[in-house]
Amino acid sequence: MVEQPAGGAASADAADDAVEALDRPLPEGVRRRVVALVSDAFGGLTVTELPAQLRQYARFTPTRRAKFAGNAMAAALEGDAAFRLRIGERLRESQPELSAALEAGSLPAAADPVDVAAAAYVLRPAGWVKLLAAAGEEAERADAERADDESRRELERLREELAQARAQTRSETERLRSDLDASRKEAESLQRKLRSAANEVKRGEAALRRGRAESETVRAEAAAQVSAAESETRRLRARLSEAEASVEAGRRAAREGRSVEDMRVRLLLDTVLEAAGGLRRELALPPSSMRPADTVDAVEPGRMSPKDVAARALSDTDPALLDQLLALPQAHLIVDGYNVTKTGYPQMPLEKQRLRLLGGLSVLAAQTGAEMTCVFDGAELAAPVLLAPPRGVRVLFSRAGVTADELIRQLARAEPSGRPVVVVSTDREVADGVAKAGARPVASLLLLKRLSRV
Numbered sequence: 286m287v288e289q290p291a292g293g294a295a296s297a298d299a300a301d302d303a304v305e306a307l308d309r310p311l312p313e314g315v316r317r318r319v320v321a322l323v324s325d326a327f328g329g330l331t332v333t334e335l336p337a338q339l340r341q342y343a344r345f346t347p348t349r350r351a352k353f354a355g356n357a358m359a360a361a362l363e364g365d366a367a368f369r370l371r372i373g374e375r376l377r378e379s380q381p382e383l384s385a386a387l388e389a390g391s392l393p394a395a396a397d398p399v400d401v402a403a404a405a406y407v408l409r410p411a412g413w414v415k416l417l418a419a420a421g422e423e424a425e426r427a428d429a430e431r432a433d434d435e436s437r438r439e440l441e442r443l444r445e446e447l448a449q450a451r452a453q454t455r456s457e458t459e460r461l462r463s464d465l466d467a468s469r470k471e472a473e474s475l476q477r478k479l480r481s482a483a484n485e486v487k488r489g490e491a492a493l494r495r496g497r498a499e500s501e502t503v504r505a506e507a508a509a510q511v512s513a514a515e516s517e518t519r520r521l522r523a524r525l526s527e528a529e530a531s532v533e534a535g536r537r538a539a540r541e542g543r544s545v546e547d548m549r550v551r552l553l554l555d556t557v558l559e560a561a562g563g564l565r566r567e568l569a570l571p572p573s574s575m576r577p578a579d580t581v582d583a584v585e586p587g588r589m590s591p592k593d594v595a596a597r598a599l600s601d602t603d604p605a606l607l608d609q610l611l612a613l614p615q616a617h618l619i620v621d622g623y624n625v626t627k628t629g630y631p632q633m634p635l636e637k638q639r640l641r642l643l644g645g646l647s648v649l650a651a652q653t654g655a656e657m658t659c660v661f662d663g664a665e666l667a668a669p670v671l672l673a674p675p676r677g678v679r680v681l682f683s684r685a686g687v688t689a690d691e692l693i694r695q696l697a698r699a700e701p702s703g704r705p706v707v708v709v710s711t712d713r714e715v716a717d718g719v720a721k722a723g724a725r726p727v728a729s730l731l732l733l734k735r736l737s738r739v
Contacts, residue, residue, distance in 0.1 A: 311406065312425070315417070316359065318403035323358045324351040326375030336361045336368050362407070373408045384408060387416065398427060601728065604735040610725060611653040613705040619696050619719075620646065621689060621710035622661040625729040628711060643675050645736035650677030658696060662689035690715045697722040 311319065324347040332340050339361055342354040350358070361368050377384040383396060388410045405416040599606040611618060626638035633641070643659060650657045656679075663682035674680040683692045690712060697719040700706050706724035709732045710716060716726035 311417075312402070314399050314428070315402040315406065317355075318399050319362065319406055320351050320355040320358055321347075322376060322403055322407060323362055323372055324348075324354075325379070326372045327358070329375050330371055334368075334371055336365050369407065369409070376404060376407055380404065387413075602731055602734070604731060604738065607707070607727060607731055607735045608653070610705065610707045610727070611649075611655040616653075616655040616705045616707060617700060618646075618649075618655050618657045619693055619706065619708045619724070620657070620659045620732065621693055621708070621712065621715060621729070622659050623689065624710045624712055624715075625732055628729040629733040639670075639672070642736075643678055643680065646678045647675035649736065660689050660693050660696070663687075690718070694718040694722065697724040700724070 327335075327339075327342070327350055328347065332343050335343060338357050339354060342350050342357075345353065362372065363369075373384075380400075383400065383404050386396075387401070387405055387408055402417050405413045410416070599609070610616060620642070622639065622642060623635075626633075626635075626642050630638060630641065639661065646657050646659055649655075657677060658679040658681060660681050660683070663684060670682065672680060681692065681696075683689045690710075693708060693710065693715055697706055697708060700722075702723055706719070706722075708715065708719040708724045708726050709729055710719075710726065711729045719726055
């Protein structure tokens with residue numbers, strides 16, 4: 286048999302394509318397999334054998350060609366008969382058994398329907414449209430079966446999850462019921478305790494009322510006894526006056542030599558003294574170390590009145606308070622630098638803020654002699670600061686990952702217990718933290734007012 290030239294074969298294929306043509310697009314799975322076949326066979330062709338639109342992908346790997354040139358290869362395979370023949374030759378070489386079976390008009394029993402459909406689309410033997418349709422239907426059935434299997438597996442999984450959820454719900458319900466029963470029992474116990482406590486309170490209030498009534502009764506009795514004693518005292522004083530008058534008369538009588546009058550006066554005086562002794566025994570008054578002058582409210586020499594104490598207290602915003610704190614022996618002043626500068630002069634650059642604060646602290650250190658440490662946050666610095674600390678002031682910057690607040694708390698905790706430490710910061714967390722360490726927090730405004738007098 287004489288071989289037909291390539292042009293004749295292409296014409297024959299074109300005629301067959303005119304007779305047989307697809308009436309619907311390729312299934313997506315078949316299309317992907319066709320693109321993979323073309324991409325694999327692509328590497329066995331020379332650049333001149335490739336269509337012009339595919340030559341730029343000649344150096345790509347099969348995977349990259351399938352990814353980036355899939356649409357272009359599918360279009361060339363459909364529109365260029367010569368390119369399709371070359372791809373078909375490569376397919377016959379790589380899959381001879383499948384190709385021979387398709388050209389013979391039979392379908393291999395064990396072949397993948399998608400592979401059969403893709404090979405039939407490339408080789409296009411007689412009746413390839415039917416083969417493609419049959420393979421497509423078989424692939425759709427297989428996909429449908431796989432989908433059914435997946436649906437069944439998903440349904441089983443969902444059923445299992447539902448059963449687990451129901452079991453968990455039952456167990457959770459039982460647990461909640463038991464917790465509810467325990468809560469109810471606890472609530473009942475608390476209610477009983479509450480009722481018992483309420484009864485105790487009522488009994489206590491009744492006892493308090495009884496005590497108040499008894500106290501009022503005792504006070505009334507005491508007042509009556511005091512009134513009676515005062516009446517008796519007035520009576521005794523009157524009798525004493527009479528006795529004194531009788532004594533005076535007796536004295537006069539003695540001077541006059543009247544002995545009978547002396548005897549009467551003596552008898553009257555003995556009566557008065559015995560009556561006074563009887564009254565003391567009847568009243569049973571306890572001995573007292575107090576005198577009436579002790580009950581008068583006044584200020585004793587050397588003691589301060591509440592008004593004097595209030596007059597000595599300083600306001601938290603009075604700069605004199607800071608002077609008093611720094612006047613303590615071995616005082617240490619720790620300053621939250623940026624907290625003070627951004628409170629007093631936030632419009633200035635950071636460098637000028639630092640210089641202004643450190644200059645004021647240097648003068649304050651010279652005036653008070655106290656130890657001073659100024660802490661700045663190192664997180665805001667893009668590079669190390671070239672700064673010469675002023676005399677009497679220690680300047681510290683926090684390390685990376687450590688805030689100035691934490692550094693201040695570390696400084697306060699490092700001091701021995703009992704040393705006076707003053708921390709200047711308006712930050713509430715800093716103030717609370719250093720207060721726990723035994724330091725005295727003061728507001729930044731207080732330091733700013735004190736520095737304004739430097």
